[in-house]
Structure formats: structure tokens, C-alpha cells
Amino acid sequence: xxxxxxxxxxxxxxxxxxxxxxxxxxxxxxxxxxxxxxxxxxxxxxxxxxxxxxxxxxxxxxxxxxxxxxxxxxxxxxxxxxxxxxxxxxxxxxxxxxxxxxxxxxxxxxxxxxxxxxxxxxxxxxxxxxxxxxxxxxxxxxxxxxxxxxxxxxxxxxxxxxxxxxxxxxxxxxxxxxxxxxxxxxxxxxxxxxxxxxxxxxxxxxxxxxxxxxxxxxxxxxxxxxxxxxxxxxxxxxxxxxxxxxxxxxxxxxxxxxxxxxxxxxxxxxxxxxxxxxxxxxxxxxxxxxxxxxxxxxxxxxxxxxxxxxxxxxxxxxxxxxxxxxxxxxxxxxxxxxxxxxxxxxxxxxxxxxxxxxxxxxxxxxxxxxxxxx
Amino acid sequence: xxxxxxxxxxxxxxxxxxxxxxxxxxxxxxxxxxxxxxxxxxxxxxxxxxxxxxxxxxxxxxxxxxxxxxxxxxxxxxxxxxxxxxxxxxxxxxxxxxxxxxxxxxxxxxxxxxxxxxxxxxxxxxxxxxxxxxxxxxxxxxxxxxxxxxxxxxxxxxxxxxxxxxxxxxxxxxxxxxxxxxxxxxxxxxxxxxxxxxxxxxxxxxxxxxxxxxxxxxxxxxxxxxxxxxxxxxxxxxxxxxxxxxxxxxxxxxxxxxx
Numbered sequence: 001x002x003x004x005x006x007x008x009x010x011x012x013x014x015x016x017x018x019x020x021x022x023x024x025x026x027x028x029x030x031x032x033x034x035x036x037x038x039x040x041x042x043x044x045x046x047x048x049x050x051x052x053x054x055x056x057x058x059x060x061x062x063x064x065x066x067x068x069x070x071x072x073x074x075x076x077x078x079x080x081x082x083x084x085x086x087x088x089x090x091x092x093x094x095x096x097x098x099x100x101x102x103x104x105x106x107x108x109x110x111x112x113x114x115x116x117x118x119x120x121x122x123x124x125x126x127x128x129x130x131x132x133x134x135x136x137x138x139x140x141x142x143x144x145x146x147x148x149x150x151x152x153x154x155x156x157x158x159x160x161x162x163x164x165x166x167x168x169x170x171x172x173x174x175x176x177x178x179x180x181x182x183x184x185x186x187x188x189x190x191x192x193x194x195x196x197x198x199x200x201x202x203x204x205x206x207x208x209x210x211x212x213x214x215x216x217x218x219x220x221x222x223x224x225x226x227x228x229x230x231x232x233x234x235x236x237x238x239x240x241x242x243x244x245x246x247x248x249x250x251x252x253x254x255x256x257x258x259x260x261x262x263x264x265x266x267x268x269x270x271x272x273x274x275x276x277x278x279x280x281x282x283x284x285x286x287x288x289x290x291x292x293x294x295x296x297x298x299x300x301x302x303x304x305x306x307x308x309x310x311x312x313x314x315x316x317x318x319x320x321x322x323x324x325x326x327x328x329x330x331x332x333x334x335x336x337x338x339x340x341x342x343x344x345x346x347x348x349x350x351x352x353x354x355x356x357x358x359x360x361x362x363x364x365x366x367x368x369x370x371x372x373x374x
Numbered sequence: 375x376x377x378x379x380x381x382x383x384x385x386x387x388x389x390x391x392x393x394x395x396x397x398x399x400x401x402x403x404x405x406x407x408x409x410x411x412x413x414x415x416x417x418x419x420x421x422x423x424x425x426x427x428x429x430x431x432x433x434x435x436x437x438x439x440x441x442x443x444x445x446x447x448x449x450x451x452x453x454x455x456x457x458x459x460x461x462x463x464x465x466x467x468x469x470x471x472x473x474x475x476x477x478x479x480x481x482x483x484x485x486x487x488x489x490x491x492x493x494x495x496x497x498x499x500x501x502x503x504x505x506x507x508x509x510x511x512x513x514x515x516x517x518x519x520x521x522x523x524x525x526x527x528x529x530x531x532x533x534x535x536x537x538x539x540x541x542x543x544x545x546x547x548x549x550x551x552x553x554x555x556x557x558x559x560x561x562x563x564x565x566x567x568x569x570x571x572x573x574x575x576x577x578x579x580x581x582x583x584x585x586x587x588x589x590x591x592x593x594x595x596x597x598x599x600x601x602x603x604x605x606x607x608x609x610x611x612x613x614x615x616x617x618x619x620x621x622x623x624x625x626x627x628x629x630x631x632x633x
Contacts, residue, residue: 166495171485171502178467178478181527184429185465187449188458189479189545191486199488306471308523309506310499 002143005150007262012153013214015254018235019164019247020207025236026245026304027173028200029180031100033232034086037107038205040227041082042075042212044114044121047222049074051129060122068133072213079209080202087201092194095183107229115224126223130216153214157251160207164247167203169307176200177245230283234261237286240293245304252302261285380405380549380580381426386435388421388604395421396432397604403549403597408571408581410595410612412588414625418604419584420462423551427459428452439549454483456548462557464534468527472518472537475526476509477502479541509544516540516570532563539570550574552583556590568594588626600625 021035052065066074090102114121121127132145140148167173179186179196187193216222234257242253261282271277293300381403388396396418403409411419424430426437428449437444444452467475482505484490485498513519516536521529526537535555542550552571556564568590574581585591591598592612600608600615602624608615615621 163492167488167491170491170495171482171498172488172491174470174474174478175486177469178475181467181469182465184449184461185467186478187429188427188453188460188465189541190450190453190483192448192450196486203488304469306469306523306525307474308471309473310503 002146005146007259009146009150009153009218011255011258012150012157013211013218014235014238014258015157015251016153016160016207016214017211018238018250018254019160020204020211021235022164022239022245022247022250023167023176023200023204023207026239026250027168027176027180028197030091030197030201031096032103032201032204033100033229034083034103034107034110035204035208036227036229036232036235037110038079038083038208039212039215040114040222041110042079042209043216043219043222043227044127044212045075045078045209046071046213046216047127047130048121050133050216051127054122058122058125058127059119060127061120068130068213068217071216072210075213075216076206076209079212080206083202083205083208087198087205091197091201104229111224111227111229122223124224126221126226128221130220132220133217149217153218156210156214160210161247161251164250168245168247172199174307233283233286233290234258237289237293240290240298240300243300243302243304246300246302249300249302249304253300256301257289378405379403380440381582382436382438383422383426384436384438386422386425386437387433388425388430389433394604396425396435399435399601399604399606401599401606401609403580403582405580406575406578407597408575408583408595410591410598411582411584411601412586412591412598412625413601413607417601417624419601420553421604422601423459423553423584426452427457427551453547457551458542458545458547458549459551460538460542460553460555462554464531464538466526466529466534466537469525471523472513472526472529472540473506473509473522475537476512476518476540476544477505479544480505480509512540512543515543515573517566532559535559535563535567539567542574543570546577547579549580549582552581552585554584554586556585556587564590 017035017039021032024030024032024035046068048060048062049064049066049071050068051063053063054060086103086106090099090106094102115124117123132140132142132149135141135145138145138148175186175191176196179191179193183193186196219226235254238253238257239250240253241257242251243249264285265278265282268278268281379402383402384400386396386399387394399418399422411422413419421430425432425435426444428444428447428451432445435445439452439455439457442455444455444457467478470478482501485501490498510519510522513522516539518533518536518540521533526534529537539555555567555571559567564587571581571583571594583591583595595612598610598612598615599606600618600621602620607624608618608621616626
């Protein structure tokens with residue numbers, strides 16, 4: 001039982017992180033390798049503002065002692081500020097592999113600084129001392145606190161998921177995908193490419209900070225061995241499996257991949273003289289999974305489908321509902337099918353009553369009118 | 375042809391390496407006109423478009439759009455001033471539906487603010503609903519209604535051209551610059567594109583069109599600008615250009631201008 005509580009809590013935290021990464025990679029199309037480091041920065045920040053003054057020989061910055069709930073926004077702000085610097089450099093002109101290399105450089109630099117510059121976050125030995133914040137207040141013992149933490153993380157994941165879903169289906173989400181599909185065309189239609197990508201990047205980074213804060217409570221202690229830069233690949237594997245761009249798919253992918261890996265590696269033989277065997281094997285499996293997904297189903301289990309015209313034929317519910325409707329309602333064959341029919345949609349005949357020559361209010365969409373100021 | 379000039383290009387220069395792609399080009403586009411821009415391959419036509427629309431930085435010169443200098447501005451700023459261009463091949467947003475492509479062409483930037491995304495999703499949906507009615511008309515005009523829910527990446531080449539025009543119709547810009555809109559297009563579609571261009575002018579847009587299809591240019595464009603070696607060598611109605619020895623040498627050829 002405690003075993004599942006632990007795994008599911010971890011899944012919720014990484015679900016939040018993956019939803020953030022999905023904003024960057026899934027929607028804006030930027031392959032960011034620094035993202036895991038953003039979460040780590042969030043974790044460190046949460047630690048140093050909650051665990052109080054350092055006692056020698058331990059050393060770290062700040063050493064505040066504020067409540068954990070207040071530390072969450074602090075962690076988010078610090079991570080966003082750091083991402084704002086990296087993003088301002090990397091997003092301006094660099095794309096694809098050049099962008100990826102730049103972010104990899106940034107995260108490697110952060111990793112080395114944190115590891116070697118002890119006064120920052122106590123170097124390789126890391127930080128500890130964030131023990132079940134709020135447990136006394138809520139009168140929770142160790143086990144019930146773990147259950148409570150799972151519920152807390154799951155609730156935050158739900159809120160973040162709803163937020164991501166809203167952004168995904170918003171004009172902003174649509175614009176990000178347009179920028180991803182063709183930047184120059186997006187610029188021709190008035191979109192500031194850098195600003196669009198930058199906003200998505202910072203939004204994603206704020207979620208990384210949030211995930212980092214929860215990670216701090218989950219682990220209680222944190223040091224550089226907990227966040228090697230290559231850990232990011234698990235997240236990419238999870239997003240690929242679930243469905244890049246689709247928040248629902250991303251959450252599904254995280255749960256499938258994390259639980260799948262934990263379960264798989266449980267049955268691995270352990271070699272006493274080679275303790276590094278299991279982690280190495282895990283890395284191999286992750287690489288294999290990414291290759292297989294890209295080869296056989298690059299769109300993932302739940303692909304990011306284009307948003308169909310919501311004012312068109314009514315098409316509520318998912319694919320299963322559509323299938324059932326097709327079975328039961330003969331009319332639904334026409335309305336429920338997603339493929340275009342050459343005869344056109346009957347619903348449109350009514351909607352497009354205006355004659356083609358009429359001005360038809362095209363001027364309403366004209367650039368340079370009232371909304372241009374925004 | 376005494377209309378106000380909408381676009382005034384003067385002494386535009388751009389070097390790529392040691393090659394002068396644009397070498398002192400100057401031209402005037404009157405408001406409301408359909409201007410043809412012709413010239414042999416490598417004359418600098420597309421380079422001029424890239425400079426005017428902000429995709430490349432000019433070495434020197436000036437481009438005034440309704441009296442405002444365009445050089446030094448970003449492509450998206452220039453677009454928001456009311457200038458939309460196309461590229462030689464259609465550039466659709468492949469993963470978005472045809473409907474969404476045209477909606478995005480409508481350029482409602484204010485709707486894409488994060489604050490409004492979070493706080494007023496319902497209102498955004500109602501506003502979009504109203505815009506879709508307009509988009510439906512446009513899709514109808516370009517014969518794209520049947521494919522409105524199809525990801526634009528799956529359209530045929532001809533449909534992608536039409537989608538490009540539908541997007542421009544949604545943007546309804548003051549000036550539209552078309553870079554070889556008829557390249558690789560069959561005659562029937564060509565006719566449709568030709569009438570779309572006339573329609574843009576009819577609805578108040580000024581049009582600049584780069585084309586190698588000379589009968590079309592002769593038919594549609596009141597003013598024709600001829601470029602060669604990065605400079606404008608002639609400007610005027612098509613009929614007058616046939617008498618111009620430099621134009622005949624550089625582009626039209628002496629035998630038959632319609633080949």
C-alpha cells in the first residue's frame with residue numbers, strides 16, 4: 001500500500017512537470033533539455049526557504065524558515081526568473097538542435113555550479129530537513145501524512161491539468177501550435193514569434209517550479225544525485241507515449257511510463273558487485289522506448305487532434321461515444337464522421353446564408369483595428 | 375493612376391556575400407492598384423519582398439508604407455500595420471484544421487493574451503463563435519467548406535493555395551504581396567486565383583503580385599514593374615513595356631511576349 005502511495009505521488013509530481021514541458025515541446029515545439037533542472041532549482045529553492053539557518057559545516061543561501069505553502073510561489077518565481085534568462089538567450093534566434101544544445105549547456109552549467117559551489121546549496125551533500133511540513137498542524141502521523149501528500153499532489157495535478165486543458169483549447173494554444181508548424185507564416189499574420197514562445201516557456205517553467213516544490217516535500221532531502229540532466233529523457237518518453245501536445249495524453253503517459261518502469265525493474269536480477277546495473281538498464285529501456293514510439297506511433301496513445309469546429313455538427317463525447325452514436329442513430333453517421341464529405345455539411349447550408357459578394361463583415365477581422373493595440 | 379501612394383520603395387540595397395541581390399530598387403505602389411512585379415529569375419523580386427516584409431534586413435534605402443518607415447521593423451509588426459505577404463510555396467499550419475488556419479489569419483491577437491486565456495475563457499469562446507460565421511463565408515467563397523475540419527497539412531497543393539487566399543481574405547490587409555501565386559497551379563485553379571486577386575482589390579486591398587504568367591499580368595495588373603539585376607528597369611502599363619527595348623532584352627524576349 002505504502003509502495004503504491006509513493007509511486008502515485010511521484011507520478012502526480014512528474015505529471016505536473018510533464019504538463020509544463022508539454023507547453024514548451026508539445027505546443028511551441030522547442031526541445032528543451034533544461035527542464036528537469038528547472039524542477040531541481042524549484043526543489044532547492046523550496047528547501048532553502050523552509051529549513052531555516054544552516055548549521056556548520058552545512059552551508060547554503062537564504063536559510064529562511066517560511067511555511068511550505070508560502071514557499072511554493074517563491075520556488076515558482078525563482079524558477080521563472082532563471083528560465084527567463086535562459087529563454088531570452090535561447091529562444092530569440094535558436095531553433096531545434098541549436099536550442100536543445102543551448103539548454104543542455106545551461107543545465108550542465110547549473111548542475112556543475114550546484115555540485116561544486118558549496119555555499120549555494122551545500123554542494124554534493126545537498127540539503128535536508130524538510131520533514132512533513134504541516135504534519136503537526138493536521139495531526140498526521142508518518143503514514144497518514146504520506147496519504148495526505150498523495151491527495152495534495154493529486155489535487156494540484158488536477159488543477160494544473162484543467163489549466164493546461166484550458167490553455168490547450170484556447171486561442172493562445174492554437175497560436176502556439178501555429179508558431180510550431182510554421183513560424184514565418186505566423187509572423188506574416190502578426191504573431192511575435194519570440195514573445196509567443198517566451199510566454200509558453202515561462203508558463204511551463206512555472207509548473208516546473210511548482211513540481212519542484214512538491215518534490216521537496218516528497219523527498220525531504222535533495223542533492224545532485226537526484227537530478228542528473230539525463231533524467232529529462234524519461235519525461236520525453238512519457239510525453240511521446242501519451243501523446244505530445246495533448247494534456248490528457250501527457251498525464252496518461254507519465255503514469256504509464258513511471259509505473260511501467262518501476263514494475264519492470266522490480267523483476268530485474270540484482271548483481272551485488274555491480275550496483276550500477278539497474279539504473280543503467282533503466283536508461284537503456286528508456287532509450288529503447290523512445291525509439292520504438294518514434295518508429296511505430298510517434299503521435300502517442302492519445303494524439304493531439306486538431307480542434308474541430310465546435311459550432312459545426314454537434315460532436316460531443318470522445319471516440320467511444322461517437323462510435324456508439326454511429327451504431328444507434330442513423331443520422332449520426334453523417335454528423336459523427338470526422339472525415340469530410342464531398343457533399344458538404346448540411347449544417348453549413350444554413351450558416352452560410354450570406355451571398356459570397358456581400359461584404360460579409362470581413363472588415364471585422366481586419367488587422368490594425370481596435371484589438372491591434374492589445 | 376493619381377491615387378495616393380501606399381508603398382514607396384526608394385533606393386533599396388541588399389548584398390548577400392558579394393552579390394548585390396537588390397541594387398538601388400525604387401518603385402511606387404498606388405493605393406487600390408494591382409501592381410505586377412516581373413523580371414527574370416534572380417532579378418531580386420523575392421528579395422525585395424523579403425526586405426519590405428521585414429524577413430531580411432536591408433543594407434540601406436527606405437520603404438514607406440502609408441508614410442511610415444518599414445525598414446528595421448519585425449515581420450509581425452509590419453503585418454499588424456496591415457501588410458500580408460505570401461511565399462513561393464504555400465505555408466499552412468499543418469496540424470491545425472482549415473477552419474483554424476483561417477481563424478488565425480483573422481489576426482485577433484488580443485485574444486491570445488494569457489490573462490484572458492485564464493480569466494475569460496467563456497467570453498473568448500463567444501467571440502470565436504462570431505468569427506466563425508465570417509470564416510464560414512470565406513471558406514465558402516474558396517470552396518473549402520467540405521474540408522474545414524481537415525488538418526491543413528493533409529490538403530492537396532491546390533487546396534493549400536486556396537487556403538492561403540482564404541487566410542488573406544480573413545486578414546483583409548491594406549496591402550497584400552503575392553509571390554508567384556500561380557506557380558505549379560493548373561489553369562482552372564489559376565482562374566480561381568486570378569478572380570480572388572481581383573476580389574481582394576474589389577474589397578479595398580492593394581495588391582502586388584510577382585508572377586511569370588504574363589497573360590495573367592497583362593489582364594489583371596494596371597501597373598507593371600520590371601526588375602532586372604536588383605533594380606527596377608521599367609514601370610508602367612503592360613502595353614507600354616512591350617516597346618521598351620531594355621524590358622524586351624531582359625525578360626520578354628523579342629519573339630512573342632506570351633511564351
